[in-house]
Amino acid sequence: MNQVExxxxxFKKGDGLVPVVTQDATSGKVLMVxxxxxxxxxxxxxxxxxxxxxxxxGKLWKKGEESGHVQKVQEVLIDCDGDTLLYRVDQDGPxxxxxxxxxxxxxL
Numbered sequence: 001m002n003q004v005e006x007x008x009x010x011f012k013k014g015d016g017l018v019p020v021v022t023q024d025a026t027s028g029k030v031l032m033v034x035x036x037x038x039x040x041x042x043x044x045x046x047x048x049x050x051x052x053x054x055x056x057x058g059k060l061w062k063k064g065e066e067s068g069h070v071q072k073v074q075e076v077l078i079d080c081d082g083d084t085l086l087y088r089v090d091q092d093g094p095x096x097x098x099x100x101x102x103x104x105x106x107x108l
Contacts, residue, residue: 006045010082011038016052018083024102025088027051031095032103034063036085039075048073050087069093092105 011018015037016107024031034052038046040060050063055081062071071089086100096103 004078005074006038006041009038009041009078009085012016017055019084020050020052020085020089022050022071022089024091026090030104031071031089031091031101037039041085044073044087045076050089060062063095064092067093067097067099069095071095 009018014035014036018041020034020036021032022031031039035055036051037053037060040051040053043060043062045050050073052061052063054061062070067069070092071085071087071091073089075088076085077088087103094101096105098105
């Protein structure tokens, strides 16, 4: 697998944010989708805990800072266009704020 630098992440397309798909590293389940700015990605890479940008609160947040349901990041992958990330994580507790294991628990 090719290694790239954070400078290859295209934060410009999304007004400074990129979508982050978060996947359970063991089960492969998609847990959630959130957004990250460059600072959130840098903190994620440095601490190995998932950090995101809250669009509703307008601030940086560490997943689990209030609930205790942190995400230990095992790997960060970047898509071919450089504008979407995949965090492969070990999830501690439910990922969804509703208490569900994943945010994707409803069928359309």
